[in-house]
Amino acid sequence: MTDDLITRLSSDLAPVSPxxxxxxxxxxxxxxALITLPYAWLVLDLWIGRPFVPLWGDGMFAMKFGYTLAFALFGFAAVPALSRPDGRIRWPLVAAGLVVLLALGLGTMNWMGGDWAMPMLMGQTAMVCPWLITLTGLPVLTVLLIAMRRLAPRSPSMAGLAAGLLAGGFGAWVYAFFCGENSMMFIAVWYSLGIALTALAGAALGRILLRW
Known part of the structure; x- marks a missing residue:
């Protein structure tokens, strides 16, 4: 009886690509990402009246580019693993934490060399930077969570956290093209905070939306 039921349930199954x-x-x-590009331009333009001018030739722009992209890649590595019923993965989250600590260390040394000047920490946009990064990452987070509802994560919160890390890293990466700040301490604190807020938002939403 049981074998017959299993046979019937599995008779119409089609193979799925690995x-x-x-x-x-x-x-x-x-x-x-395609939604984010025009969305980010609109949001940032409306918020500050005009787009920021990126420091294309500045070495700090390359630092922002690599720093933010690293978080997006860590999230991209974690999302598929944590979206499975047996999913377990730690290294992307550990690596993200280590990168933040490294950035804070470098930023602190740079800040110390600048006699603890507050503009190196606060810049001109510290109070809006984290929120704009979260807003910029919102389309990616939304689309990812919608797509992940078809999956069965072992921990909805952790899967949402990974999606938020990916979205926050991507949002910060896009935001970096509009940002004129050039202090390592600014990036280590405020960029990291924006990415963390997006990751926490993903965890909170994932706990609700990815439950199965």
């Missing part, structure tokens, strides 16, 4: 989940998540990320 990388189907990764492609599903990559497609969601691509859609979110």
């Amino acid at each position: 990388r189907a989940m990764e492609r599903h998540i990559a497609l969601a990320l691509a859609i979110g």
